[in-house]
Amino acid sequence: xxxxxxxxxxxxxxxxxxxxxxxxxxxxxDKVIINPLLLESVRRLGRLLDLRPxxxxxxxxxxxxxxxxxxxxxxxxxxxxxxILPDFIREAWARAxxxxxxxxxxxxxxxxxxxxxHTRRTWDVVLMLGASFIWGGLDGALQAxxxxxxxxxxxxxxxxxxxxxxxxxxxxxxxxxxxxxxxxGVVGPVVEILDDGEAGWKAYHDPEEKIRARLRKHHAADAExxxxxxxxxxxxxxxxxxxxxAVWVLKMDG
Numbered sequence: 609x610x611x612x613x614x615x616x617x618x619x620x621x622x623x624x625x626x627x628x629x630x631x632x633x634x635x636x637x638d639k640v641i642i643n644p645l646l647l648e649s650v651r652r653l654g655r656l657l658d659l660r661p662x663x664x665x666x667x668x669x670x671x672x673x674x675x676x677x678x679x680x681x682x683x684x685x686x687x688x689x690x691x692i693l694p695d696f697i698r699e700a701w702a703r704a705x706x707x708x709x710x711x712x713x714x715x716x717x718x719x720x721x722x723x724x725x726h727t728r729r730t731w732d733v734v735l736m737l738g739a740s741f742i743w744g745g746l747d748g749a750l751q752a753x754x755x756x757x758x759x760x761x762x763x764x765x766x767x768x769x770x771x772x773x774x775x776x777x778x779x780x781x782x783x784x785x786x787x788x789x790x791x792x793g794v795v796g797p798v799v800e801i802l803d804d805g806e807a808g809w810k811a812y813h814d815p816e817e818k819i820r821a822r823l824r825k826h827h828a829a830d831a832e833x834x835x836x837x838x839x840x841x842x843x844x845x846x847x848x849x850x851x852x853x854a855v856w857v858l859k860m861d862g
Contacts (some may be wrong), residue, residue: 625710631823634796640672645812665680665687666733668720668739670690685712690720697717724753730757736753740767746767762860766855770852771790785852788854792858795860801854807844
């Protein structure tokens with residue numbers, strides 16, 4: 609899949625025009641961690657995963673590897689990162705080179721669902737943070753991912769959930785936190801749930817505000833882009849009012 613095809617694929621998933629995909633990527637440019645997750649929780653995640661030098665980690669839909677590269681740095685693990693966006697993979701490689709972690713990393717441009725379905729390898733830890741939509745939702749992800757985890761390893765799944773009394777929308781097929789925890793528990797024991805609450809959402813959404821302002825200023829005549837920026841702003845507000853986001857850490861005893 610070339611870059612043009614990738615943009616078309618992503619645009620279809622986002623429900624936007626392919627010409628808007630570069631602007632979608634630009635909205636993410638000031639985020640190293642492209643999830644509602646704080647760096648302190650990333651460090652805690654590493655401890656929960658019982659990582660050791662030489663352990664193999666797979667990060668599906670890794671983005672810029674904002675979660676997994678710190679784990680390489682701290683624990684000297686071997687990282688495989690997969691993302692469909694060449695932009696993100698280029699930046700992940702650049703970050704790995706800048707920090708001297710290049711030899712321990714292997715980043716691949718690929719659809720995470722395709723990669724998961726075709727690989728014959730297993731990993732000590734598999735991360736899938738905020739990308740269950742690639743498998744059609746949480747149930748599809750939980751069916752596809754456990755076979756990638758070596759016996760005794762860990763699966764970490766990041767997923768939105770509905771807050772109590774939240775407005776539910778048909779296009780957001782999420783569960784409550786309790787329902788999500790029960791669904792995860794069918795796959796493996798839930799070791800811990802990492803949830804940064806409102807602070808996580810603010811860390812995720814706040815960097816977009818100045819980028820929207822700049823884009824509106826420089827593209828004031830582009831009605832399609834302005835509508836897109838307004839939609840992303842409204843979506844961010846809706847997320848913070850109605851959704852939480854957490855990482856469930858599962859022990860896979862095989």
